[in-house]
Amino acid sequence: MRFSPLLCVTHRCNLNCVYCYQHHDEQRRMNFDTAKKCIDWIFHKIPDYATDGVEISFIGGEPLTEFDLLRQIFSYVSSKYNDIEHIFYATTNGTLLNSEMKKWFAEHRKYFSLGLSLDGTKETHDANRSGSFDSIDFDFFLKNWPEQGVKMTLSEYSLPRLAENIKFIHNLGFKHINGVNLAEGSFDWSKEEYIKILIPQLRELVEFYVENEKLTLNQMLDRKLYVCESTKKERKKWCGTGTGCVFFDTDGRRYPCSFMTPMTFSQDDLQTILSTDFSNDELFVDNKCFEECYLYSICPICYGANFYNHKTFSVRDKSRCRIQKLIALFVADLHAKRIVKNPALYDKSIIYSMINAIEKIRSLYLQEFREYVL
Amino acid sequence: MGILNDMLMNSLQVIREKFQPAYVGATSGMNISYFASCGWSCSGGCEGDCEANCADDCAGYCDSSCDGSSR
Numbered sequence: 001m002r003f004s005p006l007l008c009v010t011h012r013c014n015l016n017c018v019y020c021y022q023h024h025d026e027q028r029r030m031n032f033d034t035a036k037k038c039i040d041w042i043f044h045k046i047p048d049y050a051t052d053g054v055e056i057s058f059i060g061g062e063p064l065t066e067f068d069l070l071r072q073i074f075s076y077v078s079s080k081y082n083d084i085e086h087i088f089y090a091t092t093n094g095t096l097l098n099s100e101m102k103k104w105f106a107e108h109r110k111y112f113s114l115g116l117s118l119d120g121t122k123e124t125h126d127a128n129r130s131g132s133f134d135s136i137d138f139d140f141f142l143k144n145w146p147e148q149g150v151k152m153t154l155s156e157y158s159l160p161r162l163a164e165n166i167k168f169i170h171n172l173g174f175k176h177i178n179g180v181n182l183a184e185g186s187f188d189w190s191k192e193e194y195i196k197i198l199i200p201q202l203r204e205l206v207e208f209y210v211e212n213e214k215l216t217l218n219q220m221l222d223r224k225l226y227v228c229e230s231t232k233k234e235r236k237k238w239c240g241t242g243t244g245c246v247f248f249d250t251d252g253r254r255y256p257c258s259f260m261t262p263m264t265f266s267q268d269d270l271q272t273i274l275s276t277d278f279s280n281d282e283l284f285v286d287n288k289c290f291e292e293c294y295l296y297s298i299c300p301i302c303y304g305a306n307f308y309n310h311k312t313f314s315v316r317d318k319s320r321c322r323i324q325k326l327i328a329l330f331v332a333d334l335h336a337k338r339i340v341k342n343p344a345l346y347d348k349s350i351i352y353s354m355i356n357a358i359e360k361i362r363s364l365y366l367q368e369f370r371e372y373v374l
Numbered sequence: 375m376g377i378l379n380d381m382l383m384n385s386l387q388v389i390r391e392k393f394q395p396a397y398v399g400a401t402s403g404m405n406i407s408y409f410a411s412c413g414w415s416c417s418g419g420c421e422g423d424c425e426a427n428c429a430d431d432c433a434g435y436c437d438s439s440c441d442g443s444s445r
Contacts, residue, residue, distance in 0.1 A: 340389065343392075352393045358378070366377075
């Protein structure tokens, strides 16, 4: 594993995406002196587990608005810490890449990866992300980082077009689609209308991924169902927020992760957050979910989102339970069809548990959605 | 045709027989580590068993800290 701290180099962003949760203060930028202090801290605090070195991730705002700073930091690290394995990563909307930047990133692509935010077709992407589709050079990303996934975020507009968008991105050549989660955006997932919207999309995606069995499942569907069959349950915090994760804001202050920052929370909330003992796992376990839910181990969670919604890290948003069950049903259907079609796709050590989990999910949740899915 | 229909489940049961663990009570015969995928971005902070399970579940941020599968 690598030690992967994040540096927020700017709060500024040239887009105004419909689902963005950040409060952008255009004036807040990291200067080089602050960046150097952050870098020095990072390379002197590498945890023991980080046997694969350091990955420094840049985040914003839009990090490429600070391209010169990124280059300065790259040079600083390369000269001062060249004896320690390290790479760089930045998430980007892809719209600011000019020829100079492309040349530099292409030259340094082995040490500096860019990850693109992409929501799907031009129609969807433009609706979500300030009409920026035509500003993106997809071939540049695919050519330089063919294994790098894109980040897809859902919106009210894109949800009814989910399957179309995912198929479009895969057809562009991107192998991995991250994001596609229920945490972002302003959805009230308890609304029944989303169940009705999502079902035909999930049905289409199952068909697509069964037909294209070599494709990696997008993040919404990539659930390791077999883990639900594990008899070993541990009460622990699974995300590294506040422990393994370090986020440096533009002023060099450290925060638990990229979500729990001044861009998202008030100073009062941050005071509470920063006084939390993140090493105390008990503060992060939702007892009801832990004790009662078969899907607990594969149910996506964000402790920052928990705090955002409930002012506590442990309580999960139960309004998503029903839709998570629905997704689990379709994931079960997908794996069932892939296994029957070609069992060799699966590691032999997991097939038995996977099939058990599929049966269990069917027995637990199919009846609840019978009117829609049968 | 509905999802997880009887014909599909019957086919699965036949396959499962071929992959049954060698000893009763093994559940799977494997060492499954328990985890929760974050489904959002856990921001470079994936810990523990994310390397095996969570690599693509972290919205593109922490996957590299796991196994680099999306790099």
